[in-house]
Amino acid sequence: xxxxxxxxxxxxxxxxxxxxxxYIPVDREPNAAEFKKYExxxxxxxxxxxxxxxxxxxxxxxxxxxxxxxxxxxIEVKDIREESEDFVIFGVRACDARSFGILDKVFLxxxxxxxxxxxxxxxxxxxxxxxxxxxTCFCTTFxxxxxxxxxxxxxFFDGENYFFLDRTEKGTxxxxxxxxxxxxxxxxxxxxxxxxxxxxxxxxxxxxxxTDSFGGDKLNELFDSDKWADLSEACIGCGTCTFVCPTCxxxxxxxxxxxxxxxxxxxxxxxxxxxxxxxxHGNPRTSQLERFRQRFMHKLVYFPANNDGEFGCVxxxxxxxxxxxxxxxxxxxxxxxxx
Amino acid sequence: MNNDTLxxxxxxxxxxxxxxxxxxxxxxxxxxxxxxxxxxxxxxAMLSIPGVGEGMFSITSSPTNKEFMEFSIKKCGCLTTWxxxxxxxxxxxxxxxxxxxxxxxxxxxGKDLLFIAGGIGLAPLRSVINYVRDNRANYGDVQIVxxxxxxxxxxxxxxxxxxxxxxxxxxxxxxxxxxxxxWDGHVGFVPNYVKELNPxxxxxxxxxxxxxxxxxxxxxxxxxxxxxxxxxxxxELRMKCGVGKCGRCNxxxxxxxxxxxxxxxxxxxELPDEY
Numbered sequence: 145x146x147x148x149x150x151x152x153x154x155x156x157x158x159x160x161x162x163x164x165x166x167y168i169p170v171d172r173e174p175n176a177a178e179f180k181k182y183e184x185x186x187x188x189x190x191x192x193x194x195x196x197x198x199x200x201x202x203x204x205x206x207x208x209x210x211x212x213x214x215x216x217x218x219i220e221v222k223d224i225r226e227e228s229e230d231f232v233i234f235g236v237r238a239c240d241a242r243s244f245g246i247l248d249k250v251f252l253x254x255x256x257x258x259x260x261x262x263x264x265x266x267x268x269x270x271x272x273x274x275x276x277x278x279x280t281c282f283c284t285t286f287x288x289x290x291x292x293x294x295x296x297x298x299x300f301f302d303g304e305n306y307f308f309l310d311r312t313e314k315g316t317x318x319x320x321x322x323x324x325x326x327x328x329x330x331x332x333x334x335x336x337x338x339x340x341x342x343x344x345x346x347x348x349x350x351x352x353x354x355t356d357s358f359g360g361d362k363l364n365e366l367f368d369s370d371k372w373a374d375l376s377e378a379c380i381g382c383g384t385c386t387f388v389c390p391t392c393x394x395x396x397x398x399x400x401x402x403x404x405x406x407x408x409x410x411x412x413x414x415x416x417x418x419x420x421x422x423x424x425h426g427n428p429r430t431s432q433l434e435r436f437r438q439r440f441m442h443k444l445v446y447f448p449a450n451n452d453g454e455f456g457c458v459x460x461x462x463x464x465x466x467x468x469x470x471x472x473x474x475x476x477x478x479x480x481x482x483x
Numbered sequence: 484m485n486n487d488t489l490x491x492x493x494x495x496x497x498x499x500x501x502x503x504x505x506x507x508x509x510x511x512x513x514x515x516x517x518x519x520x521x522x523x524x525x526x527x528a529m530l531s532i533p534g535v536g537e538g539m540f541s542i543t544s545s546p547t548n549k550e551f552m553e554f555s556i557k558k559c560g561c562l563t564t565w566x567x568x569x570x571x572x573x574x575x576x577x578x579x580x581x582x583x584x585x586x587x588x589x590x591x592x593g594k595d596l597l598f599i600a601g602g603i604g605l606a607p608l609r610s611v612i613n614y615v616r617d618n619r620a621n622y623g624d625v626q627i628v629x630x631x632x633x634x635x636x637x638x639x640x641x642x643x644x645x646x647x648x649x650x651x652x653x654x655x656x657x658x659x660x661x662x663x664x665x666w667d668g669h670v671g672f673v674p675n676y677v678k679e680l681n682p683x684x685x686x687x688x689x690x691x692x693x694x695x696x697x698x699x700x701x702x703x704x705x706x707x708x709x710x711x712x713x714x715x716x717x718x719e720l721r722m723k724c725g726v727g728k729c730g731r732c733n734x735x736x737x738x739x740x741x742x743x744x745x746x747x748x749x750x751x752x753e754l755p756d757e758y
Contacts, residue, residue, distance in 0.1 A: 210490050212533035219574040220493075225484050258484055363753075367735070394731065397537065399536070406534040408533065410489075413730075415730060423720070425560075428720060429757070446736035449735075
């Protein structure tokens with residue numbers, strides 16, 4: 145397997161970033177990593193995952209959809225789309241890598257979202273295998289193996305060397321583009337590292353979380369559950385869970401008048417917000433219970449109903465660590481579980 | 484790059500008709516005349532004034548109208564107030580068509596049809612009614628029951644009087660909620676009027692109106708012996724994208740913009756009661 149020694153990793157980053165934009169997770173502060181555009185000397189974060197998910201790369205928090213020039217009664221529409229530049233995201237974890245597949249099902253289904261597809265076509269996802277999952281991790285619940293992540297190219301670290309496994313055509317191209325810096329190496333230690341990680345995972349507090357009680361065929365029984373009242377009671381509707389979630393993809397479209405033209409933006413939105421479904425003549429979801437239920441029903445029932453059973457959660461655990469009232473999808477699943 | 488449905492086209496308002504005190508019907512053409520796009524009865528379009536807002540409206544004109552599209556719009560919010568303030572010649576942005584449509588070429592073909600509308604709920608049904616009138620041989624009996632608060636609130640009143648009631652192949656039953664000096668027609672709520680009319684249960688029903696009217700009308704139809712599989716309606720929820728991606732207009736796992744807006748009541752019955 146092709147590898148590079150840990151000491152030479154930054155040389156590799158320098159070489160990649162000389163050809164195309166490279167993003168890597170770096171520590172903003174200890175245990176708070178974020179993806180940053182690589183500049184020489186930046187150090188790859190040792191954190192397990194980034195605070196925000198990696199969805200921004202393909203579905204940014206805000207993006208300009210179109211511009212309008214208003215002139216009396218006339219309107220001119222300006223298509224401001226441009227072909228995205230090629231870029232590499234290095235160090236995406238298995239959970240976020242799976243989330244791209246989930247977002248693909250939304251944005252690449254007909255009619256294809258050209259804004260998303262443009263970035264997806266030009267981005268190469270280089271994933272990194274997890275070696276020490278955290279106690280908020282439950283990706284295995286959704287059939288994800290964090291020791292063998294998806295993505296265009298997977299990278300494995302055995303403590304000394306980074307090994308590269310291309311998994312798509314794009315990944316092969318990526319590995320070829322850096323092949324002069326890589327050398328053939330002995331990957332035998334990797335099996336041990338992976339075994340180690342799998343053993344940790346088996347002992348994690350959420351290791352036995354099951355999806356058996358959920359899925360597209362459980363629609364009415366779960367919707368009508370009397371548990372939603374207790375579960376949602378403390379929810380303050382802040383929307384943090386949706387913003388850190390790698391699979392939440394609801395969006396709003398708003399116009400901004402710059403004085404010279406109107407800019408139309410797409411922004412992340414949250415089904416947890418009170419005005420999400422509010423219309424001039426009424427609102428079908430007036431209580432936080434209904435909005436809370438919508439979010440979890442979408443991930444655990446509606447999404448699988450429409451996507452061959454695939455759940456809209458990847459078990460990254462971000463909502464577990466970020467919810468200000470300590471509510472999260474795991475608690476919801478445990479409460480609704482039919483034993 | 485391919486066209487993206489989120490990037491709208493331009494339409495121009497070529498005629499404005501004040502239908503009721505709070506409903507205007509806007510005629511929309513492409514910049515070079517003709518229609519901006521083709522549609523089927525029941526489908527919708529996103530109309531916008533950039534900087535003001537964008538909203539989903541049903542296309543009230545029939546696809547058989549080859550010259551223009553029409554939208555009957557009730558003034559009730561920010562965007563609709565702006566639209567009501569427009570003059571002829573104003574350009575708007577338009578994108579679509581969105582959603583499914585009444586099955587005029589399949590399930591409705593050859594059937595006796597009963598249209599039941601309340602207030603602005605006539606707007607989506609008018610597209611079907613005029614489609615059926617223009618393809619009259621394809622359908623059986625046609626009956627229209629339409630009601631509003633008052634005579635002045637009957638949308639498209641002139642077309643109803645001049646064309647629909649004059650058409651010997653259509654039965655039109657109008658009603659208003661309260662008695663009025665210049666009204667010698669029926670007085671009373673739509674659901675009760677439908678029961679009084681006691682229509683044949685052979686008919687396939689298309690109903691649209693305020694939720695409360697739909698609810699009681701459906702209950703009344705069931706009392707008369709109709710089943711949910713015979714009754715179609717069209718829904719409305721807040722929408723941003725129109726193509727099932729912005730996550731806003733779902734009822735259960737169905738998106739009103741993409742899987743609807745037209746549903747049969749037995750289909751709605753399988754979904755959670757959240758509308």
